[in-house]
Amino acid sequence: MGINTERDIEANLQIGPTTEGMVRLFIQAGDMEIPMDFDPDEAEEIAEEIRAAAQTIRRSR
Template structure:
């Protein structure tokens, strides 16, 4: 499955600090328990990538809506 394919899979996502000073992204779904630990600098990089992807997604959604209708005066 690619990043641009829809899926019927569902999972829970939790994000928080660990007692060892790491940032954990924890994914839990049917048959999956996946803890991913990152140092704070890596977590910052991931956050920047998420923000950039959100901006690109907004731009794509806007482009897919087409031009704004002309306003009547």
């Protein structure tokens, strides 16, 4: 499975701060729950990667 492999899976994504000062990405798909915690600097890096990917898509259209 790679980033370009399509899957027919429905998932819910929640993003928010934790009481411990982390940024949590919480993914729920079926019976599976995946909490992913990042310090603020890591969260900023992830946000930049998401923005860069979106810009790449816009340029290719």
